[in-house]
Each structure stands twice: as structure tokens, then as C-alpha cells.
Amino acid sequence: MRFTLDVTMANTEGALERILGRLRQRSFNVCALNAGLSANMARMDVRVTLESARPIELAIKQLAKLIDVEGVEIIKAEEHHHHESKLRHPHNHTHGHHQDHRQHAPFEHRQPAFDLSPSQIGL
Amino acid sequence: MKGSEILIKALEAEGVDTIFGYPGGAIMPVYDALYDSQLKHILVRHEQSAALAADAYSRVTGKVGVCLSTSGPGATNLVTGIANAFLDSVPMVAITGQVGSALIGTDAFQEVDIFGISMPVVKHSFLVRRVEDLAETVARAFKIARSGRPGPVLIDLPKDVSIADLQNPKFEGNQIEAMPRPEAKQLAMARSMIQESRKPLVYAGGGIRIAGATEELIAFVEATGIPCVTTLHGIGAIPAQHELAMGMLGMHGTKHANMAVQECDLLIAVGARFDDRVTGKLAEFAPHAKVVHMDGDQFEISKLRSADCGIVGDIKVSLNFLHAKPQIEEWVATCMERKRQYAFTYDAPGDTVYAPGFIKELSDRAGDNTFITCDVGQHQMWVAQHYSFNLPNHHLTSGGLGTMGFGLPAAIGAQLAYPDARVVTMSGDGSFMMNIQELATVKRYNLPIKIVLFDNQALGMVRQWQELFFEKRYSEVDLSDNPDFAKVAEAFGIPAFRVEKREEVGPAIDRILSEDGPLLAHVFIDQAANVWPLVPPGKNNSEMLEATTV
Numbered sequence: 209m210r211f212t213l214d215v216t217m218a219n220t221e222g223a224l225e226r227i228l229g230r231l232r233q234r235s236f237n238v239c240a241l242n243a244g245l246s247a248n249m250a251r252m253d254v255r256v257t258l259e260s261a262r263p264i265e266l267a268i269k270q271l272a273k274l275i276d277v278e279g280v281e282i283i284k285a286e287e288h289h290h291h292e293s294k295l296r297h298p299h300n301h302t303h304g305h306h307q308d309h310r311q312h313a314p315f316e317h318r319q320p321a322f323d324l325s326p327s328q329i330g331l
Numbered sequence: 332m333k334g335s336e337i338l339i340k341a342l343e344a345e346g347v348d349t350i351f352g353y354p355g356g357a358i359m360p361v362y363d364a365l366y367d368s369q370l371k372h373i374l375v376r377h378e379q380s381a382a383l384a385a386d387a388y389s390r391v392t393g394k395v396g397v398c399l400s401t402s403g404p405g406a407t408n409l410v411t412g413i414a415n416a417f418l419d420s421v422p423m424v425a426i427t428g429q430v431g432s433a434l435i436g437t438d439a440f441q442e443v444d445i446f447g448i449s450m451p452v453v454k455h456s457f458l459v460r461r462v463e464d465l466a467e468t469v470a471r472a473f474k475i476a477r478s479g480r481p482g483p484v485l486i487d488l489p490k491d492v493s494i495a496d497l498q499n500p501k502f503e504g505n506q507i508e509a510m511p512r513p514e515a516k517q518l519a520m521a522r523s524m525i526q527e528s529r530k531p532l533v534y535a536g537g538g539i540r541i542a543g544a545t546e547e548l549i550a551f552v553e554a555t556g557i558p559c560v561t562t563l564h565g566i567g568a569i570p571a572q573h574e575l576a577m578g579m580l581g582m583h584g585t586k587h588a589n590m591a592v593q594e595c596d597l598l599i600a601v602g603a604r605f606d607d608r609v610t611g612k613l614a615e616f617a618p619h620a621k622v623v624h625m626d627g628d629q630f631e632i633s634k635l636r637s638a639d640c641g642i643v644g645d646i647k648v649s650l651n652f653l654h655a656k657p658q659i660e661e662w663v664a665t666c667m668e669r670k671r672q673y674a675f676t677y678d679a680p681g682d683t684v685y686a687p688g689f690i691k692e693l694s695d696r697a698g699d700n701t702f703i704t705c706d707v708g709q710h711q712m713w714v715a716q717h718y719s720f721n722l723p724n725h726h727l728t729s730g731g732l733g734t735m736g737f738g739l740p741a742a743i744g745a746q747l748a749y750p751d752a753r754v755v756t757m758s759g760d761g762s763f764m765m766n767i768q769e770l771a772t773v774k775r776y777n778l779p780i781k782i783v784l785f786d787n788q789a790l791g792m793v794r795q796w797q798e799l800f801f802e803k804r805y806s807e808v809d810l811s812d813n814p815d816f817a818k819v820a821e822a823f824g825i826p827a828f829r830v831e832k833r834e835e836v837g838p839a840i841d842r843i844l845s846e847d848g849p850l851l852a853h854v855f856i857d858q859a860a861n862v863w864p865l866v867p868p869g870k871n872n873s874e875m876l877e878a879t880t881v
């Protein structure tokens with residue numbers, strides 16, 4: 209399954225690295241990446257296409273947990289009906305110069321439980 | 332004012348009184364500023380212990396723990412302790428000296444990219460590039476460390492920033508943020524689910540300690556009459572002797588706790604996270620239950636097990652609202668009957684010391700104002716099973732990372748926080764060697780810590796797994812050439828004695844409870860003694876192995 213996410217974040221030391229590290233550690237392969245700073249250099253917009261056997265909600269939650277991340281939004285899901293799931297970071301506010309006028313619902317979704325392979329559970 | 336002085340003032344503005352650390356080149360300006368400061372600095376003998384002691388200091392006080400090291404090896408030595416705090420959600424600020432800004436990226440002497448190295452095990456990190464940003468960075472670090480789900484934050488401080496001068500720096504300090512209120516709609520839904528349930532069960536985790544919600548949990552359990560199981564970090568959230576307390580669930584949980592989980596029709600998870608040590612095979616965990624999941628961290632809800640009702644926000648408020656009166660007499664009677672039937676017994680044959688019996692007797696006699704820290708292995712599970720805790724922050728254990736070597740530095744952190752409390756660390760012969768150098772810290776500060784060292788001449792827990800799951804092929808678990816730990820302790824100036832027979836246990840505990848200063852009891856136990864019950868890895872919680880079945 210492939211998903212494209214838009215991530216908006218504060219432009220702080222290591223911000224992009226944090227995103228990529230988090231995705232790698234949680235087993236999401238990055239297929240494409242595009243990142244750019246806002247005009248005043250305070251924020252960064254990242255568009256990332258991911259591939260993984262794990263549910264995309266896991267990636268969204270893990271990214272949204274990062275302190276610098278202000279919003280995560282699915283913009284494309286291949287082999288899937290287009291659906292939107294988005295999450296605003298609880299610590300952050302939307303910055304004025306990039307207002308997103310759509311409504312940001314609090315994160316509330318259902319996902320099927322998934323199991324980690326028992327053979328990977330060890331001492 | 333110099334950057335290093337700004338750092339100290341900013342720490343003071345956050346209410347910090349004690350920090351744990353070890354000096355070196357890149358952090359020398361900060362140590363110079365410490366020389367004139369009121370902050371109490373505890374010199375440990377390995378940076379890992381600085382982080383672990385700060386972690387424990389935080390667990391027992393609820394404040395943010397602070398540790399300090401130099402760049403390079405000092406910083407890398409901190410990493411295990413930082414990861415320990417990360418996995419157990421302990422608020423901590425770790426400050427590392429860094430080489431001067433101009434040298435960063437040149438592979439300078441004692442330069443490592445600690446910002447990058449620590450990234451996966453911190454909540455957030457800062458590299459301070461300008462002295463103007465320092466005070467605000469410290470304030471932000473503290474705020475992040477304690478907000479939401481707490482955790483460690485790293486501040487990497489280049490040497491040129493700590494010696495730079497700044498006129499009139501501002502210190503703001505932080506107010507502690509209130510947790511958001513849970514949503515009324517979710518609360519109402521949970522309340523009716525509880526009301527309608529016939530076999531409900533509370534599953535309480537480490538989030539209770541973090542939220543300071545023990546009173547609310549007990550009030551909820553008593554008002555609803557619902558039995559309560561706890562995770563390793565939930566131990567003490569409800570007093571062990573409470574009639575509705577069912578003990579720990581999961582891999583080394585009690586039989587009655589695990590049976591209740593597998594049979595319940597409603598699982599009320601409070602500050603718990605469906606960790607694999609708890610659930611065993613996740614798909615078969617609590618298979619008949621609907622789930623109400625309360626947590627301060629919105630990201631935990633439905634992470635591993637989909638919740639039928641997720642309640643984000645202040646656990647205390649939620650618990651207070653949920654005092655329903657379900658009709659559950661039959662279920663409670665079943666749970667209580669099993670609790671009687673499967674209670675632990677202490678009549679193991681033989682005259683060698685039986686560690687669970689030792690722990691039980693100490694628990695019965697030690698009194699309430701006692702903090703217990705432990706290391707990792709069989710002895711850790713015995714402490715969890717056989718010591719009766721009345722408060723969650725009196726049981727200090729490395730649950731998430733499982734860090735051998737946690738026990739002694741954790742005892743140091745706890746004892747410094749509460750000099751008048753009784754602090755006992757229970758360790759294993761393997762784990763104790765991981766931070767044995769801290770005996771010097773115990774001696775230097777004359778901390779009256781009591782060390783109970785269970786010596787089975789083995790890496791017991793690994794040995795147990797090799798016995799059960801690797802056809803008794805005992806690979807590299809033998810520690811029969813252990814040093815004489817009593818002599819080692821004495822070499823550090825700490826009195827010590829041996830406990831070799833079961834009949835010596837009572838007098839040993841007399842001594843542990845009566846002596847004023849530090850003391851080490853070297854307790855010899857049988858290598859063959861294993862931890863029971865045990866849910867084998869990857870199995871569901873109803874497939875428990877017991878001493879009698881293997």
C-alpha cells in the first residue's frame with residue numbers, strides 16, 4: 209500500500225531527520241520526498257510518499273507525536289478509495305501565513321488491531 | 332552573565348535542586364559555574380548512572396530529573412539512561428557539553444553527534460547555537476519533558492555558547508500545564524458500557540503514577556466493585572492487599588489475573604498501553620472484551636488494540652465520572668475464589684534461601700515509607716510478584732528498556748530525594764556488576780541504602796529461557812566465578828554479610844531493617860529456582876506454564 213502524506217512542521221534543528229528516522233524505525237519505506245521552507249524560513253512543508261505493510265495510521269500517529277510537527281494529512285492512498293485522515297499536533301497552532309481553511313477534526317479513527325509476529329517477541 | 336551561569340539560573344528557575352553528572356572538557360564551563368551555585372550536584376562514577384539516578388529521582392518526586400555529562404564518551408554513556416527514561420515515560424532533561432560550534436562536524440576530539448545518536452530515544456532535542464537562546468531553550472525543554480506523555484529531552488551545549496557573555500538574560504520558568512478534560516460524550520458512553528457489563532475488569536498501568544491518580548483509581552474500583560489487575564508499572568496503583576486487587580497480569584502475572592483478562596467482557600484500560608509483555612499474543616488478548624481505554628496520551632488509544640471507547644485527557648477526571656454500579660456479584664465471586672485458590676505459597680522445599688520468601692518477609696516487615704528499586708531478571712519479577720506495594724512510585728523498575736544496572740543508581744536517586752525514607756535495592760549477580768562502581772557514590776554521600784544481592788551464579792532469566800525454550804543449552808549464562816561481593820562492598824567501605832541458609836533470612840532482615848548506614852546482604856539462592864507462572868512468548872495469556880507443569 210502506498211500513501212502520500214503532507215506534513216507541516218516548524219523548521220528546527222534536525223526536523224526533517226526526525227521525520228525520516230521515525231518513518232524508518234517504524235518500517236515505512238520512503239518512495240518519494242519533497243521538502244521546502246516557507247518564505248520566512250520558520251516552517252517546512254514536507255510531502256512524502258510511503259510504502260509499508262503496516263497501517264498508515266501508525267505513521268501518522270508517530271509523526272504527529274513529534275514536537276515540531278503541526279499537521280499530518282493523507283493526500284493520496286493508492287489501491288484505496290481516497291480518504292482523508294488528519295491530525296493536528298496538540299502542542300502547536302497553525303501559523304498565520306499558511307492558513308489551512310479546512311476543518312481539522314481531532315484524531316478519532318478506528319483501525320483493525322494488528323499483531324506483531326510472535327516470533328519477534330523475545331527476552 | 333556567562334552561558335554556563337545562565338544554564339544554572341534557568342535550571343533553578345525550573346525548581347531544580349539536585350542534578351547528577353560527571354565532568355569533562357566540553358562541560359567544564361558549566362562545572363565552573365556549579366562551583367558557586369546552590370544546586371546540589373551528585374558525582375556518580377559512570378554517566379549511565381547519572382541518567383538512571385535522575386530518572387529515579389523523577390519517578391519518586393514527580394519532578395523533572397536532570398543529568399549532565401561532557402561531550403563524546405560522556406554523552407554516549409548517558410544514552411542507555413536516556414532510553415530508559417524514554418521507554419518508561421519519565422520526564423528528564425539531559426545536558427551534554429559539546430565541542431565549540433566552529434569544531435562541530437570536524438571530528439574534533441571528543442566530538443560525537445549526540446543530537447543524532449539520541450534522536451530515537453528522546454521526546455525532543457536541542458542544539459543551542461546562540462547564548463541568547465539558552466534560557467528559553469531550557470524552559471522549553473522542561474515543558475516538553477513533563478507535558479503529555481512525559482519523556483527525556485536532550486540539550487546539547489557547545490562550549491563556546493557556555494562561555495559566551497550575555498547582558499540581562501530573562502528567565503521565565505514554567506507553569507505545569509493542566510491535562511485536557513476528557514470529552515463528555517466519551518465519558519457517558521464508557522459509563523453505560525460499564526453499567527451494562529457483567530464481567531468487567533480494570534487494567535491499570537504506569538499512567539496512574541504519571542497522572543497521580545491512585546486515589547481516583549481506588550475510589551473508582553471501590554465504587555464500582557470491579558476487580559483490578561495491574562501492569563509492572565501499575566503495581567502499587569491499587570494497594571496489593573486491597574480485596575479487589577488481582578495482582579499483575581501478563582508474562583509473569585498471576586494465574587487469576589490472566590484468567591480474568593481472558594474471560595472479561597469489558598476491559599477498562601487506565602494509563603496502560605497493551606505492551607507485548609502484558610498481552611502475549613495480541614490477537615488473542617482479552618478475546619471477549621470490549622475495551623474502554625483512558626489515557627493522557629491520545630496516541631496510545633487504539634495503537635495496538637482498537638478501543639470501543641477511547642477517552643483522552645485527565646485520567647482523574649475520567650475515573651471520578653465513571654462510578655457506575657454494574658451487576659457483577661457472580662463475576663467478582665469467581666475472581667475472588669480464584670485469587671484464593673492461586674495465591675502464591677512460600678513453602679518451597681529445601682533449606683537454601685527461597686528468594687520469593689525473602690522478598691515476602693521483607694515486604695511484611697519493612698513498613699510503608701520504603702522504596703524498592705530492582706534490576707532486571709528473575710529477581711525483578713519476584714519483587715513484582717511478592718512485594719506488596721501500596722504506592723506506584725515506591726516500586727522502581729526498568730520496565731520498558733529492561734536495563735540491567737538500573738537498581739543501584741535508582742536507589743541513589745530515590746535516597747537523595749527522600750533522605751529519611753528506607754531505600755532497598757534488590758539486585759542480581761549479573762545486573763549488579765553493570766553499575767557496581769556506584770558503591771563509591773553510596774559511600775561518598777553516606778547514603779543508607781540497603782542492597783540485597785540475590786546470587787544464583789547465573790544470568791538467571793536468560794538461563795530460565797534457555798532451559799524452557801532452547802533445550803537446556805546453557806550458553807554463556809554461568810557466573811560461578813563471581814567475586815566475593817561482600818568483600819567488594821567492604822573494599823568500598825560498605826559493611827556487608829552473607830546469607831546462605833534459609834534460617835538466616837530472619838536475622839538478615841533484622842539487620843537490614845535496623846542498621847543506620849549502607850549495607851549489602853549477599854544472598855545465595857538456588858540456580859534452579861525459576862519464575863512462575865510464565866506465559867511463553869507469542870502465546871496467549873491462558874497458556875501459562877507453572878512450576879508443576881514443566
Ligand SMILES: Cc1ncc(C[n+]2csc(CCOP(=O)(O)OP(=O)(O)O)c2C)c(N)n1
Nearest residue numbers: 708709710733735759760761762790791792
Ligand atoms: C544491559 C542489559 N543486557 C542484557 C540484558 C538481557 N538480560 C535480561 S535478564 C538477564 C539476566 C540477569 O541476571 P541477574 O542480574 O543475575 O538476574 P537473575 O535473572 O539471575 O535474577 C539478562 C542478561 C538486559 N536486560 N540488560
Ligand SMILES: [Mg+2]
Nearest residue numbers: 759760789791
Ligand atoms: Mg543472577
